[in-house]
Amino acid sequence: MTLLETSIWQGHINLDGWRPGRGGTAASTEPATGETLGTYGVAAAADVAEAASVAQKAQRSWAAQRPEERAAVLRRAGQLWEEHAEEIQSWIVRESGGILPKAELETHIAANECYEASSLPSLPAGDVLSSNEDRWSLARRRPVGVVGVIAPFNFPLILSIRAVAPALALGNAVLLKPDTRTTISGGVALMRVFESAGLPSGLLSLLPGGADIGTAIVEAPEVRVIAFTGSTAAGRHVGETAARNLKRAHLELGGNNAMIVLPGADLAKAASAAAFGSFMHQGQVCMTTGRHIVHEDLYDDFVNAVAEKARNLPVGDPKSGQVALGPIIDEKQLKRIDSIVQESVLGGARLMAGGTSDGPYYRPTVLADVDRTNTAWREEIFGPVAPIAKFTDISDAIELVNDNDYGLAVSILGDVGMAMQIADQVHSGKVHINEQTISDEANAPFGGFKSSGNGSRIGGHKANMESFTELQWLTVRPDIANYPF
Incomplete structure (x- = not known):
């Protein structure tokens, strides 16, 4: 059986396993010919709500796993991108309309993103702070919990995996909404790779759909961080919705x-x-x-x-x-x-x-x-x-x-x-x-200024750590402190 065997995912979303979506089904179409390549499941708002609840519960156990165990899943995912590269590339070529070298670049970077992310679980997770009290004072990085990833059609694999991989590596769960035009190469492929790599069920949900599904992901109470790549107009809406709900939004938008x-x-x-x-x-x-x-x-x-x-x-x-x-x-x-x-x-x-x-x-x-x-x-x-x-x-x-x-x-x-x-x-x-403008590497910070986004929020250890964790202040005393009350 191939990695993307259609009998596994045809007509389905992934919410704690493959199942029909409440939004029905839709066809993936080859832009070069108009041919239908496959039929995928479409999520509804109720699916998003359920996936967010499932993700929140699954995330707690995942964050508690040993760093080496999370790293092993990411390394195995990297290997799977390499082992199934030709199969995945054929889908990218047909579904996104890209030439083969572009598809080869996507699977190559996908593997590198997972290998790079596999080093995140064992990085130093905070600082020891000085204190005027008789105590230890620490600032430590903790997973944010559930991350929403909304990705576009043009580089469907790269622009999904670059947020999915580090978010998972740092102990989070992820709700993924790929573009409806590239749901297989930008969604199903990631789901199948991480399933095969041993990622526990419920940690990564595949929720294809339109703008209403993106809005539902941003508004879900369990989702604390949004990683969005797309147009500036859509990004403004995502940023406004996230801000209204007091959430962080990492926006990678258009460019001229x-x-x-x-x-x-x-x-x-x-x-x-x-x-x-x-x-x-x-x-x-x-x-x-x-x-x-x-x-x-x-x-x-x-x-x-x-x-x-x-x-x-x-x-x-x-x-x-x-x-x-x-x-x-x-x-x-x-x-x-x-x-x-x-x-x-x-x-x-x-x-x-x-x-x-x-x-x-x-x-x-x-x-x-x-x-x-x-x-x-x-x-x-x-x-x-x-x-x-x-x-x-x-x-x-x-x-x-x-x-x-x-x-x-x-x-x-x-x-x-x-x-x-x-x-x-x-x-x-x-x-x-002395290079042209198109360049991306897994270990380099990526992001734009002005209408191109709100800065370099993805890529490299520092940016990924800041994007997908939050700082917690922790103090420890040898005995209960004395207070005047």
């Missing part, structure tokens, strides 16, 4: 990321980095390069080089293994991309490549001479579009980067000394010198 190409940069390498940054996974990445800011000395050659790459990148069904770009996730998103491109051309941008679609596929598109008022420059497109503008002075480039609502990732290509000075002045959660 900038790449600065400095004078003297290697043109061929810069164009390659630019094409990858804008067109990887059809631009459906929060870290996609959405604004190219190029020095005037390189501008014309850079525009032509990126346009040439765009015109020659093969687009089609990722199952073929012969394409660089696959389909847009759905028709609504494809129409939005095209609307922004056409509006931007009407607004004065020069269309250098692309700007057309064929079925679910949108050609990689290059827009030159895009000014800062243009829709393609201001908004996150979430499609394979490279808007390009020129700059003269470094101060102008910095101002162009910062003059935007988002602040997730910035790329700076060229002279390192100049790039270091720029890095100190841009408002961004991540800065990459």
Whole structure:
């Protein structure tokens, strides 16, 4: 039997075991062909309430287990991602519309997230504090209890596991709501891996559904922390709901990321980095390069080089293994991309490549001479579009980067000394010198500023510890203290 054998999960959610969801069923559809890949269960609000109650009870026993026992489950999960990589990758390719190398990256990082998380249970769990009293004074980290994880479609596995793994490792239970468009690769796969790794029942619940299920998870009294990845608009709603219920929300939201190409940069390498940054996974990445800011000395050659790459990148069904770009996730998103491109051309941008679609596929598109008022420059497109503008002075480039609502990732290509000075002045959660904007590692803090989120809340020991535990002050005396009453 394969890990994702459909007879196990078909038509079911997971709430202390596989069972029908009170919300009925829904189909997972392949965006490249429209073919139904499988049918999964849909949760209702009552399922969320029950799962939260079950999770709260299961969490107490899990947190009490020896650190080495929790670590062993995480290590085994890491091994399972590697052992079943090809099977899981085939689902990611078909369900998310990503090419095989993108799917390979997801399973690779999923394994690394679990291996990295397996070290969390044995980390120092607090500090010994000085005290003016005759006592020991300690600040210790305790699990928050139940964590809600709400993940998007674009990197369904990575953007689920990066919160699920550390939350579990630190002694919490998790309610997981994957995007309905990628429920199998972003939900069922995680459920099956952790089941097979020996995670006790009730600690991880799979609750597919729409926005109402996300709201129910955020509002469930047992849930104390929310890890949300998605659009800025949805993130604002999650943050408001969490704040009203006095809960922490870790929000990783949209991005309109900038790449600065400095004078003297290697043109061929810069164009390659630019094409990858804008067109990887059809631009459906929060870290996609959405604004190219190029020095005037390189501008014309850079525009032509990126346009040439765009015109020659093969687009089609990722199952073929012969394409660089696959389909847009759905028709609504494809129409939005095209609307922004056409509006931007009407607004004065020069269309250098692309700007057309064929079925679910949108050609990689290059827009030159895009000014800062243009829709393609201001908004996150979430499609394979490279808007390009020129700059003269470094101060102008910095101002162009910062003059935007988002602040997730910035790329700076060229002279390192100049790039270091720029890095100190841009408002961004991540800065990459001589790399494009898309990058993620399990041991590195990840998060954005401004409308891109509320900081680096996931990734690396420090961020994960702060995200999924809370501090408790503990004092100890050898005898009961004397009081004046």
